[in-house]
Structures are given as C-alpha cells and as structure tokens.
Amino acid sequence: MRRGIRDAGLSLAFLVIFVLALLGQSIAGHAYLNEQQAQHGDAKVGYLEYVSSSDFIVDVAENWQSEFLQFFLFILATIWLVQRGSPESKQPGDEGVGTDAEQSVGRHARADSPKWAKSRGIRLWVYSNSLLLVMGGVFLASWLAQSIAGRVVANEEGAQHGQPPGTWVEYVVSADFWNRSLQNWQSEFLAVGAMVVFSIYLRQRGSSESKPVGVPHRTSSVEAD
Incomplete structure (x- = not known):
C-alpha cells in the first residue's frame, strides 16, 4: 500500500x-x-x-477546456517543432514521429511493451496517438459543456432585460463566448511558451521538468543523458 x-x-x-x-x-x-x-x-x-447550476458549470468548463487545449496543442507542436536547450523539447534533428524501431512498436516491440504497441493497423495508430486523442476529446467535451451552460446563463441574463432567448449557434458566435474562451487561452499559451524558454536558462534541482543544474544552456536534458 x-x-x-x-x-x-x-x-x-x-x-x-x-x-x-x-x-x-x-x-x-x-x-x-x-x-x-x-x-x-x-x-x-x-x-x-x-x-x-449553469453558472457553476460554465465557470468550471471554460477553465477545463483551455487547459486541455493547451496540452493538446503542446503535444502536437512538440512532434514537429523543437527548441534547442529546453527540456520541454526534443533535440534539433529529431523532429517527426520517429521510426518503428525508435518507438518500439510492431515487430520492434519489446516483450513488456503494451499489447496494442505490438499490433498493426488501426489499433497501433490509435494507441500511437492516444494521448493526443484523449486530450483533444476532453477539450471538445469541455468546450461543448461550456457553450451549452454559457447559453443558459446568457439567456437568463438577457431575460432580465426583456431580451428573447438566443440559440446555441448564436451564443457560440457571440462576443461573450469568445471573450470567455480567449481570455483563458491567451494565458495558457503564455504560460507554456514561458516554461519552454525559461527552462533553457533556469534550473530547479531535483525536478524532472528541469535540466541538471550544471548542464549548458544550449544542451537539452536528452542530450545530457
């Protein structure tokens, strides 16, 4: 235990x-x-x-969707983009999805590899992209929950001023919806970008998110190993 x-x-x-x-x-x-x-x-x-209530649900969902969008985009970007010296990035030259041998899949799988990593076809593709698929799925589910609950809140507020209820489509293209979304998105993107850059020059001893303290700035933690 x-x-x-x-x-x-x-x-x-x-x-x-x-x-x-x-x-x-x-x-x-x-x-x-x-x-x-x-x-x-x-x-x-x-x-x-x-x-x-919709008030509570929309507040929770709009934060969840921005967080999972952040990780979805970061996972996707780190497949093809690199940042020399950052432990959040692969080293330059390693861009792309890698070979089957590098990924230990298919006939290159190890004895203790996950079962689906040893398979081929659609099962291997799904498992190879499962992290991105789940992060994207949670983002879409949270975004949908935010839009539905947000429409209810907006209609309740509009009713207090004698306005007719709006449709879901009208709310999704409204300034209120995108103001709620973008004010969360921009902060998440800033935080990720800052982490990538700060981790080139700054250290935290003992953290897996940092390079070893004495490693040069232009060296990634992967290269240091």
Whole structure:
C-alpha cells in the first residue's frame, strides 16, 4: 500500500489539490452568488442548487477546456517543432514521429511493451496517438459543456432585460463566448511558451521538468543523458 502510494504520489497529490480547489471554488462561488442575490433582494440559492447550476458549470468548463487545449496543442507542436536547450523539447534533428524501431512498436516491440504497441493497423495508430486523442476529446467535451451552460446563463441574463432567448449557434458566435474562451487561452499559451524558454536558462534541482543544474544552456536534458 505504502509503495503504491509512493509510486503514484505525483498524480495523487494533484488529485487532492484539484478536489480541494474545486471545492473551494464552489464554496466561494456560492457565497458570491448569494451576495449578488441579496443586493437585488432575491432569495438565497442553496449550495446543491448552485453546484448543479449553469453558472457553476460554465465557470468550471471554460477553465477545463483551455487547459486541455493547451496540452493538446503542446503535444502536437512538440512532434514537429523543437527548441534547442529546453527540456520541454526534443533535440534539433529529431523532429517527426520517429521510426518503428525508435518507438518500439510492431515487430520492434519489446516483450513488456503494451499489447496494442505490438499490433498493426488501426489499433497501433490509435494507441500511437492516444494521448493526443484523449486530450483533444476532453477539450471538445469541455468546450461543448461550456457553450451549452454559457447559453443558459446568457439567456437568463438577457431575460432580465426583456431580451428573447438566443440559440446555441448564436451564443457560440457571440462576443461573450469568445471573450470567455480567449481570455483563458491567451494565458495558457503564455504560460507554456514561458516554461519552454525559461527552462533553457533556469534550473530547479531535483525536478524532472528541469535540466541538471550544471548542464549548458544550449544542451537539452536528452542530450545530457
């Protein structure tokens, strides 16, 4: 049990942090909503009613979709693009998907390789691109949830001003939807770009996201190994 927890420590730690942050968001969001309700003389909203509402769902979904879009694009970009000296990049000259021998797939698979890595055809293609496919799928699902919940919120706000409800398509092409999306996207892209560049010149001893402290700036961690 203790060894299992140690071996999965990184994922378990972030799972706990995620749950606590999501819980904190729901409590703070619920309190803020009721403050707004009181200012308008409306009845308070219960906690369970709030966490199942479109207001809460749209706030959560718009952040999820930007995060998974960030990783989807980063995974895709690092197949073909490199940044010399960054541990977030392959070394120059290694661009592309690599050969079957380099990837240990098909007839080059090892005895302990995953089962689908030893197969051929569509199963091998799916497994070879499974990380990108899952990240893209979660992004699309989160984006859809954001658009559906966001439309409900927008229509509720519009009804308060006597406006007719809009369709899903009208909301998806609206300034409100794209303002919500792009304000999250730009920050994610900035963070990824900064990490790629900062990791060329800066170090964190003991972190797998950093090169060894004494490795030259223009050398990637792969080259150093």
